[in-house]
Amino acid sequence: MTNTVTTDATKTGKRPGYGQLLRTPGVWSYLIPGFLARQPFAMLTIGIVLLVQHTSGSYGTAGIVAAVTGVSMALFAPQSGKLADRFGQRAVLVPGVLVHAAAVSALTALALAGAPLWALFAAAVPAGASVPQVGPMVRARWAAKLEGSPLMSTAAAFESVTDEFTFVVGPVLATALCTGVHPAAGLIAEATLTLAGGLFFAAQRRTQPEPSRRHGGPKVKHVSALSVPGVRVLAVAFLGIGSVFGGMQVSMTAFAQEAGNPGINGLLYGIFAGGNMLAGIVCGTIAWKIGPRRRLMAGYIGLALFASGLWAVHSVPLLAGLGLLVGLCIAPALITxxxxxxxxxxxxxxTEAFTWLTGAVAFGQAMAVTVAGRLTDAHGSSAGFLVPLGGTALALVVLVVLRSRLLPPSSGRVAARGVGHRVPVTVD
Structure with a gap:
């Protein structure tokens, strides 16, 4: 069947926009529940940090508990993606959201009861392992529907914007609930939204990709996404993005405390995430003439450059402005x-590949939360801001050294784009 979206794009030579993307038949059936179901992801880490710091009095302890959750998610997310590829998204989501809601509820109760650190770890592990991978699942639905279409890069930009909108709303909402209602209110809301949104998304069975175990014909050996060299390089690079998220969350929280205005933390982080969202919107409207590898490295160069000044900032307006610039550099890297x-x-x-990348962000965030928490306890928020700089600089070095592994397996520079149409593809 001819892809009319692709044909039209080929004739006009213009990149399809968001309006054309959102008119794709059937997409709203999973976009709305997918948006609701991914909101809690942006609330979990900051909710844990604010609650545990309140009950223990230590950013280091709060960071360690949040890190356990992040590491657990990073380790289990790819397995969740692999199972979703093989058995279907619903089969993984339904039990996952039930376990997650129970684990977060247990973690909240233990923290309020002043339980020892090992008990918090015991609840943090299943809480992280069961985080529903809704973002990767939505991306997999886009990929299944738009395979071979130039709309796919627009869909990637749209998903980045959606993710970053959650990182605008989620931390602000969690901070407002924790500081204005109760220290545990952020995690309670996270668990509730995960349960309701996850079950709603899981109910959209018609749009999920066909599980690989149902494919007809000869049995095809399953190939792990991690066996692809480019995925391994991207996963390492995405650790750097995670270090920005984790380092900014802890350090901005401490910065707001030092400034005597804890409530401004949500606004600062919202500006940072808002820059990310704005860049994502713009990226989705550009018909790029430079290849993805160069765009990826350009994004990391900007990240490392702007992150290098965070530790020296001592005023709220300057931190907000520099945080905005850091955020503007994240979306191009993520989208690419x-x-x-x-x-x-x-x-x-x-789906497995997407969860490896999402898991890498979570793992980088977890490590950053731990290190930034320790540095902040010992030396203040300025020291915590060194973590995003270190993480992005290391990721940039990896990208430069291993950039050849990011080339697609086909050695040709021409790719099929719909039946009867071939267009040149920029691979560098």
Whole structure:
């Protein structure tokens, strides 16, 4: 069947926009529940940090508990993606959201009861392991519907904007609930939204990609997404993005405390995430003439450059402005990385690939929360801001050294785009 979206784009030579993307038949059936279901993801870490810091009095302790959750998510998310590829998204989501709601509720109760650190760890592990991977699942639905279409890169930009909108709303909401209602209110809301939103999304069965175990014909050996060299490089690079998220969350929280205005933390983080969202909107409207590898490295150069000044800032307006610039550099890197998955990974392993990248962000965030928490306890918020700089600089070095592994497996520079149409593809 001819892809009319692709044909029209080829004739006009213009990149399809968001309006054309959102008119794709059937997409709203999973976009709305997917948006609701991913909101809690942005609330979990900051909710844990605010609650545990309140009950223990230590950013270091709060960071360690949040890190356990993040590491657990990073380790289990790819397995969740692999199972979703093989058995279907609903089969993974339904039990996952039930376990997550129970685990977060237990973690909240233990923290309020002043339980020892090991008990908090015991609840943090299943809380992180069961975080529903809604973002990767939505991306997999886009990839299944738009395979071979130039709309796929627009969809990647749209998903980045959606993710970053959650990181605007989520931390602000969690901070407002924790500081204005009760220290545990943020996590209670997170668990409630996860349960309701996750079950709503899981009910949209018609749009989920066909599980690989149901494919007809000869049995095809399952290929792990991590066996693709480019996915491994992207996962390492995404650790740097995670270090920005984690370091900014802890350090901005401490900065607001030092400034005597804890409530401004949500606004500061919202500006940072808002820059990310704004950049994502713009990226989705540009018909890029430079290749994805160069865009990826350009984003990381900007990240490292602007992150290098965070530790020296001592006023709220300056931190807000520099945080905005850091946020503007994240979206291009995220969008490019997720878009590259389409050309690097077979369709039967894409959900797993997306979860490896999401898990890498979570792992980087977890490590950053731990290190930034320790540095903040010992030396103040300025020291915590060194973490985003270190993480992005290391990721940039990896990208420069291993950039050749980000090329798609096909050696040609021409790719099929719909039946009867071939257009040149920029691979560098």
């Amino acid at each position: 990385g997720y878009t590259m998955v389409e050309t690097l990974v077979p369709a039967t392993a894409r």
